[in-house]
Amino acid sequence: MFDDDYALEDQGLEEQALEVLQRVFGYDAFRHPQQEIVNHVVAGNDALVLMPTGAGKSLCYQVPALVRAGTGVVVSPLIALMQDQVDALTELGVRAAFLNSTQDFARVREVEQAFLSGELDLLYVAPERLLTDRCLSLLDRGRIALFAIDEAHCVSQWGHDFRPEYLGLSTLHERWPDVPRIALTATATDATRVEIAQRLGLDNARAFVSSFDRPNIRYRIVEKNDPRRQLLEFLTTEHPGDAGIVYCLSRAKVEETAEFLSAQGIRALPYHAGLDQAIRAANQSTFLREDGVVMVATIAFGMGIDKPDVRFVAHLDLPKSVEGYYQETGRAGRDGMPAQAWMAYGLQDVMQQRRMIDESTGDDAYKRRLGAMLDAMLGLCETVECRRVRLLAYFGQKATACGNCDTCLEPPQTWDGTQAAQKILSAVYRLWKERGQRYGSGHVIDILRGKKTDRVTQYQHDELSVFGVGADLSEKDWRNVLRQLITQGLLAVDHESYGTLALTEDSRAVLKGERTLMLRRELAKPGKTRESSGSKAKVAVNLPPEAEALFTALRAWRGEVARNHGVPAYVIFHDATLREIALARPSSIDELGGVSGVGARKLEAYGEEILERVSKF
Structure with a gap:
């Protein structure tokens, strides 16, 4: 681990990073802990970044790639989304491209030549493509600013999105030991984080772990x-x-x-x-x-x-x-x-x-x-x-x-479900002890509720001492009890015997009254929680009427521009930026340039059109 109190040797790099953030991306300042991460990577150090979705992980490698000499190589498993990612960067004036299996040979050669000529700021590559001899040879002949390994949890075999091709990415450090690497993911436990560092050879990388909370x-x-x-x-x-x-x-x-x-x-x-x-x-x-x-x-x-x-x-x-x-x-x-x-x-x-x-x-x-x-x-x-x-x-x-x-x-609400649990555990026990049989949840519930179904009477289960002892609870209530008993490991489901129920080692303490069970009570309630009905539209826009009308007009304009450019609407501007414009009602290019999310390229491309629409209101 690097010392948390490290200092960059060249303070000018920090200033460059902030200037890139403001000029290219249109943001006044980094969010915490973006600036610390950016400065760390710009200085040539490795990093492991855990940051929740929507917190701005991409800026943590995009800004350093624009500050450092060479091309930032982004390893991403998302072939289907690379086009949109590159389109979004191109709208910002960033020289970005990708290499993947969707391209023909001519386009591949064109991108490769741009990389070798130093004409790319960012190059997106799928891990399968990156590890080919052709791609590795290509990278050897160019200048690399950094490696960004996105969706780094894919390397964890215990994770939820394991991708075996990620296991080969440790070669990056072996082949280019002086190129900084930044691995990023939105979710990882401590154990997964350790595994990511081990498998990617990030043993000396500094870990940046943000809050996982998404309060919205x-x-x-x-x-x-x-x-x-x-x-x-x-x-x-x-x-x-x-x-x-x-x-x-x-x-x-x-x-x-x-x-x-x-x-x-x-x-x-x-x-x-x-x-x-x-x-x-x-x-x-x-x-x-x-x-x-x-x-x-x-x-x-x-x-x-x-x-x-x-x-x-x-x-x-x-x-x-x-x-x-x-x-x-x-x-x-x-x-x-x-x-x-x-x-x-x-x-x-x-x-x-x-x-x-x-x-x-x-x-x-x-x-x-x-x-x-x-x-x-x-x-x-x-x-x-x-x-x-x-x-x-x-x-x-x-x-x-x-x-x-x-x-x-x-x-x-909670309730003391000890007796209910004892009844259902007793029914399962007696079916097995007295009849040598196991049955699924529906049949056990029928016995407890005293229902003389054809199956109950056929097997004379209406003669069991537990028949009808649970008539005070509905079928729905019994299913709630069953679910919680299975969840707590007090009942097991034998799937080899068609989903039949069986006792576990922990069942004994409940049957003997040595353990009290407080269960969750499922209440009959409307399909929506308090404060949720009707709140969506108000909260989502939260603008006075005149600003809401301008916001709607700006969204319509944005949609038309996006269709003409063949990109998603949010690539042009996010709703948050349009809301700020609608509230601020800028009357000049300088005022519009002060709106968060309006960088130099977008100000030049769309500034006059936006001001024209604002002036109409």
Whole structure:
């Protein structure tokens, strides 16, 4: 580790970095800790940066690449997004290009020649391309300012997005020991961070770990009860016309959900690895470049998505880990405006994820690690405390109750579920002890509630002493109890025996009354939390009427410019910049140049057009 109190030998480099930030990107000052990171890399040092999505990670390597001599080489796994990333930099006047498999030979040669001639500030390369003999030879013949390894968590085999080609990136330090490297990711536990440093050879890199908190995101988890209907209600009442992402576990569910939402008048598109590549690319482009599109996807979609105005991320299935959940929900509200992370979660999610772990081909250690990751995710779902506190604690960060999650806005009730747990554990025990049989959750609940179904009477289970002892609870209540018992490891699901229930070593203490169980009570409540209904439109714009009219006009102008340039609208200007223009109503080029996000290139390209539209109001 480098000393935190290091000093740059050439203080002029710090001034150059700030000048680049102001002139090229249009920002007056760096956010914390961007300046410290930038100065560290500009001085030629290695860095490992953990910074939440939307906090400005890209500036941490883009600014040093523009200050240092040579070309900044950015390793990115996101071939489908490189064009948009390069387009965004080109709009700023930065000389950027990429090399990937989508280009023909002539274009590849053109980019290579530009690199060798020193005509590029930034070059984006996929890891597979970077490690080819041709590309390595190319880099040997040019001048490299730095290596930026984006989405660095992909190197971790225990992470949520492992990419085996990342394992070869340790060669960068071996081949170019004097070129600084900066590895960046939006999410990593302490263990993942150590693994990233080891696998990339960043042993002497300084680690910069920012707060993982995204206070603008409201976390909300609801009990599953016809989840498609719940999702539809969430979208129509709280996010009509908003851009968002809906995650599903399977490809079939992605397509079914997209069709369902489309039939309800919501513009929804599917995305999963089984779709034709051209369809995936077209759907992704539509989502990025048009307003109000909902992308229904597996986790194959989303890494590196720069769209700032995603107002919600919804999950119809339980994510496999807290890291995956954090990464996926972090795609909402990158512009800092209010956004929501919504999930529908139920008993079948728990059983499905347990089954997937049991059926994994990995060894016992691998399964135990997956089980621990799932337990942490289940703990987040079942907590009666602030969800943000629980989420941040997973990443080793302490926090106080946020006031902006469902458990803060509507604190859940708890109840002594010891007797209910004893009843259900007794039913499972007696089926096995007296009859030598195991059954699934539905049949056990029928026995407890005293329902004489054909199956119950056929096997004479209505003669068991536990028959009818749970008639005081509804089927829904019993499923809540079951889910929490499975979550806490007090019941196991034997997937080799068609999902039957079995006791665990921890069941005994509950059956004997040696352990008290306080369970979360699921309350019947509206589909939306307090303060959420109707708040979206007001909070998202938050402008006086005259400024709102100007903001709307500026967005319309921006959309037309973006279509003419063939780029997403946010590449021209972010909503935050247009809001500031609408409020400030600049009357001169100098005044417009003082608006955050208006750099020299954009001021020159669009300044007069913007002032003309402002003057009309």
